[in-house]
């Protein structure tokens with residue numbers, strides 16, 4: 001699969017962010033969404049560019065760290081799964097995928113797709 005990615009890039013909490021466009025090619029439908037982002041980041045690093053910051057931990061649908069908004073939906077187009085359980089077979093070759101951080105005033109963006117979860121941690 002070849003895909004166009006529109007990803008929110010924001011260097012730090014005070015910077016004004018913006019979408020940037022990237023392309024990934026030859027992605028297997030069996031690749032997980034986070035593995036697809038890993039491939040993008042390897043490509044960016046090999047090109048001498050800054051990789052996209054995104055949160056993840058368990059990659060098994062347990063911890064809740066992978067809080068991305070994908071095409072306007074929390075965790076993407078599938079239901080009752082987390083982003084790390086989402087696979088590229090849910091998209092079509094040639095799709096444009098919009099990837100944003102979880103947007104909430106209580107959880108400001110720290111960098112790119114990573115938000116500050118301090119408010120949530122205080123409740124816990």
Ligand code: FES
Pocket residue numbers: 055056057058059060061062063064065066082083084085
């Ligand atoms: S990385 Fe833990 S739930 Fe997705």
